[in-house]
Amino acid sequence: MKKNIVLLIMIVSLTGCLWEKIEITSDYIINGNWSEHVNSIEINKLRLKKDSTINPFANLNQAEILEKLEDDTSFIFVGNVKYNGEKYSTRKVFFNKKNNFLWWTTKGDTQIETIGSLQKNTWYKFSSLGNYPYIVYIYVDSANKVHRFTVNQSNW
Incomplete structure (x- = not known):
């Protein structure tokens, strides 16, 4: 029984390492998980729900993020990255x-x-990131620095 539990923990740990890095700035994204067959992205601007507050500089948990933010339907864009001679997994998409x-x-x-640079003091949600099973929430602060929060929605 103990061997099965240890094996399961090892498999889950190793599987979590199979996804490549995703870099997001206010001007571009690099998604190491994109390939010729899997290369989509969805970006949603978010707003605080009524009577909510959230500190983007705190170590937020996924419940706080999901309970306090909602889509701003004025900014929801989808794209399929097309081949341009660069390797999908290292390409900067501006x-x-x-x-x-x-x-x-x-x-x-x-x-x-173009959708324009991401706005300062604003929350965004990045989803449909190919085979990456998480949703990435970011906050762009007043200095244009990105604060990232990764959420596993399958647990929610």
Whole structure:
């Protein structure tokens, strides 16, 4: 019985290491998990729910993030990263420059070449990151520094 538990813990630990790094700044994202077949992204601007407060400089847990933030439907964009000669897993996808693909709203009624740099003092949610099983929440502070919180929604 103890061997099975140890084996299970080892498998879960090793599986968690299979995902590559994702780097997000206010101007671009690099997703080491993207490939020719898996290369999507969804970016949602978030706002605080009514009567909520949240300190983006604290060590927040996923319950606090999920309970206090909600989508701002004025900014929800989806993209499929197209091949441009660069390796998918190391490619910088810019928010404020053309990337050789279009961003579109989840309603599909708007397509644009750039979505602009991420705004200061604003929360964002990054999902549909290929085979990466987590959702990444970020806060861009007044100095344009990104504070990252990774959430496993399958536990929620």
